[in-house]
Amino acid sequence: MSLDHTTIEELLAVQTLGGLDGDDVEVLARERAAHGDCDECRRLEDGFAETAGRLGFSLDPEPVDAGMADRIIGTPIEAPPPNADPPSDDLSQRRERRAVRGWHVLVAVAAAFALIVVAAVTLRPGTTSIVDASPSQQIVRFEGDGTDSASLAMAYTPGRPGAVFWGRNMPDPGEGQVYEIWMIQDGTPVGGGCVSPRDGTIALAVDADIGTTEQMAVTVEDAACPAAPTTAPIMSAQLV
């Protein structure tokens, strides 16, 4: 029996470029299943994958950390323990999880950090403001020294969980570093998530409850997204 490969070829071309989504994911799976052990399907898939893999070679090479190969070689080969971080493709989730773990370890550094934040805000009186966006939604604008062209705002609805952060002209935090957002609740900094600006733009939605937060702060942290702040805030905002 001769099978029609029209649909499967089109979807495989998209899939190998990483662009398949929506209903077509299921359509392709269904087609593949219908074709069973299909040599032509494999030939199409491998051919497109080979082509896609070559596209990267159109780019100019980028310098890579000279010690990376040695670090990889030095990493134990054994299987990760059951509770270890998930492998490879969970970078964002790993950072978010580390931020969440911060809830449990922040107490130890809370007092010191709160003092830093209070000092930062107190030394710049009148630099924070709250503007009504709607009868219910609030927009809080962050301020900070040395970040004149940068703007960072948080939108939230009092009494409801969730907040959205939006930044523009945010400077690059540096190689291997990210911005980490903190909510100061009862003097305790609670991690709100880590984010890297893209072309100076930040957009981050968090599920955290802003309800009891007195202040917000932003620090520059290692890309691992530490559970507790390790640097002084570069921006802050007063909520109450």
Add this chain to the structure above:
Amino acid sequence: MGMTDISEARDRDLLQRLRDRDEEAFRGLFARYAPTAKALAKRVVRQPHLAEEIVQEAFMAVWRNPESYDAERGSVKSWLMGMVHHRAVDLVRREEAHRRRAEDSIPDAIHEVADHAEDVVQQVGLPEERRIVRSALDELPPDQRDVLTLMYFEGLSQSQIAERTSLPLGTVKSRTLLGMRRMRASLEGLER
């Protein structure tokens, strides 16, 4: 796979030696492909430190499990780049989901559309393979090249491309297929 040249044979030899935990073989493969892998990851995720993480994870996977390479299915270099690209796109999609959620909630007054206009390649004085791949891309009809570029280098899905370009989804898919067919035909004679 059809034509297999000295370069590909050397890559396969390095992979074979990796199965015996040959550190020099790993260093050889790393030196050969990590810079291009970094370029690809950086092009997709646009963050140098994230690109570096992606490269490290991809090569870690190679070091830990070189057996996952199947010589019957393609070249070592395409296999490697596929791993890097897959990770980069996954990361972009997750962060895009966060970004989309954020943008949906942002008042119009502070909403800003990012400018993604960028050329794929522009330089001269290139190694032969780089030159040929660029040439093949350049020879694509612009509408096909645009779709391939948005999908592969920008990490956009077919639906996102349709939305961004206001093209019907079917047109995005058909242009992708035509572009990939052309690229495949152009590159089939390229040294592996």
